[in-house]
Amino acid sequence: MDIALNAEVYCADGLCGRSTHVILKPTTEKVTHLVVREKQWPHTEFLVPMAAVTATTPDSINLSYTRGELAGLQPFVETEYVEVEIPRYAGGMYLMEPYAYLEPEMLPVEHEAIPAGELAVRRGTRVEATDGHVGQVDEFLINPADERITHLVLREGHLWGQREVTVPVAQIDRIVEDAVYLKLDKRSVEVLPAIRIHG
Secondary structure, eight states, rough: EEEEOOEEEEETEEEEEEEEEEEEEEEEEEEEEEEEEEETTTTOEEEEGGGGGEEEEEEEESSSSOOHHTSSSSEEEEEEEEEEEEEEEEETTSSSSSSEEEEEEEEEEEOOOTTTTTTEETOOOOOEEEEEOOOOOOEEEETTTTEEEEEEEEESSOOOOOOOEEEEEEEEEEETTEEEESSOOOEEEHHHOOOOOOO
8 A cells, every 4th residue: 555645635525635744653663644734725734544544546545534524633733822921122212221021922833743652754754874865755655454664665866867766664774753764775775676756
């Protein structure tokens, strides 16, 4: 099963958005959720359990939910308001020293609702070989029987010489917040099987 990132997502009643992240548990290499950004304004991103994914292709993902059910899920990005004190200055050009005072203000702070012990991986997350940068995450291949990652699809190269290669999960050393680290060096990545670049 392909779990493509930035792929069109179809609900049971039509096109509903695009995939932006996969949420995975690094200790089990299991994908637990897909993040879907809704097509309509306000383009909210929602955490969708993998159990709702009914079919996938390299370019699309189908869900069992309707658009209404999708909108009822937990938002991926949550906003909370935090009170901070902002220094303000009073005084004019004839005053020798500025007069400062603190004024409370509520500022919005956004954070991603990632379940404890899990990580969010988005398309474009950098991939590092043992001897340096080799490309970026394009998608994951998942075993539908147990929802474990079997391969990482890596997009390597520059704009005119791009190709995608499949990296077996056994060759992934670790996945952290902003990078995937491989057990392979650059030369070993070069000889991995290439697949087609899709839309």
